[in-house]
Amino acid sequence: MIHWETTLVKTTRGNFEVFTKGEGEPICVTHLYSEFNETGDYFASTFTKTNQVYLVNLRETGNSARAQEPFQLSMIETIFDLEAIREALGYSKWGFAGHSTGGMLGIIYGIYYSKSLLFNILVGSAAREYATFSRECIYNSEHPKFNRMQELIETLKQPNLAKEERDRLTMERTKLSLYNPSKYEEYFSLSIKKKMSAIRMNYFNRELVIFDVTRKLHLITSPTFIACGKHDVQCPLSYSLELHEGIQNSKLSMFETSNHYPFLEEKELFLEEWNDFLNSI
Template identity: 60%
Template sequence: MTKWQRRVVKTTRGTFEIFTAGEGEPLCVTHLYSVFNESGDYFADEFTSTRRVILVNLREAGSSVGAQEHYQLSMLETIFDLEAVREALGYEQWIFAGHSTGGILAVIYGIYFPGSLKGLVAAGAAARDYYTFSKECIYHSGHPQFQVMQDYNERLKQQTLSAAERKEISISRTKLSLFKPENYHDYFHKKIHKGLSAVRMNFMNREFQLFDVTRKLKLVTAPALIICGRHDVQCPLEYSIEMAEGIPDSELIVFENSSHYPFLEENGLFHRKISSFLKRIDRL
């Protein structure tokens, strides 16, 4: 079990709660609406063997600063916050790695602050709204499991849920995004538990209707590793292909036996590809 150390960082944009683990060059991980704690994060854990990982609770998550204005919850403002954390920690550059909405942040980060990144990893992500146009996406109303996922998400926002109820709903929700849901307990066997920021998730659902940075992908100058499961029901593969085609220095890895969690569903392959990418960055 990875041991994470909690710290509160004072920045020019307020205080942010972070958790750190591992040694080596800095690598930042976050997610648009997750609330992290000392138990860590499955995706972030995968990098701690070779990197100093900084896991960030964003504004309105955990003990991080709140939002004085609604716009401070936007994806672009979030990147400004991450830049403030990087500067406060004294890093000239770092790698940014994100899964799902964290991967979306990775791409936006690469567009607006390419000089701050040595590289970026975007797993199961996209550069534009995929809810509206892809029936392969479980968040599209035409997907057969759309309403099931919506019901789970709404229930998880309820503050009155018991710990047992929250855990049961979270497991059922996650199984929808696995290629082999019967293997859930093999993948998620660590004592990691994290929460959800309802205010951040609600803002994202509104902002996402206007989200599209595909024409700006050419501005990403940092090396980018794009990862996606062949059967991803959250961020379908076509959106990772689109990102890889638009980012000049990018590599796309498709995991043939994965849905939305390739770093767990095909863990060995994931580590080989990540190791190769990080070694390439170290040579730059």
């Protein structure tokens, strides 16, 4: 497997570790609390055949800048960091792609900086807190697998967890969000490894309880591709439908036999839908 090129981008807001791969128009990919490395990322790899992808380690992850104040871990501050990276790379505009909480970042990015975006890709995401009123969400206390998911998340936050145990628990956690868990090895067959940033996830959990930008969705003017698995247990389909209704210049693709990872579970169809969207803009 060809590893991603590693760069430390110097910005007005600190230095950020960025991994680059692919050719074409630039696209930024990140996730609110993942820590990436030179092995890349499954979601980001989806776009390397059509675009030059910049996979960003956010503040407090990898070799990126540390947070001097807790508020620097917030979603809006993270967007300020991404804008600084874009400017440092010399782009007047780039695309953005986010999966899950990465998509939540994309929503904030589109609301405040659509002028900086060629396009916006939001996969399995939501514009508001998605657990309290959604029994079909695995983060809702009434979901039958809620307790096990919470146990896995808290255990995976432990920094000294043995690699074998971390890999086993990560696989179990991921299987909870697959339409067909028996295909895990087929979907995740590459030597891609990433970590969870406990400090960023803990901050996100506090920010999430008051998160709701649904009334600002009309401010997103960049072309937006919204995708969601019909059986998504993390950010249920209803939230993607809400995004599509609120964002005027958007395309919605729903994947019948996918859970939270349609770009892997229905890879060929996802690529077809993505290319159709790209050609339309």
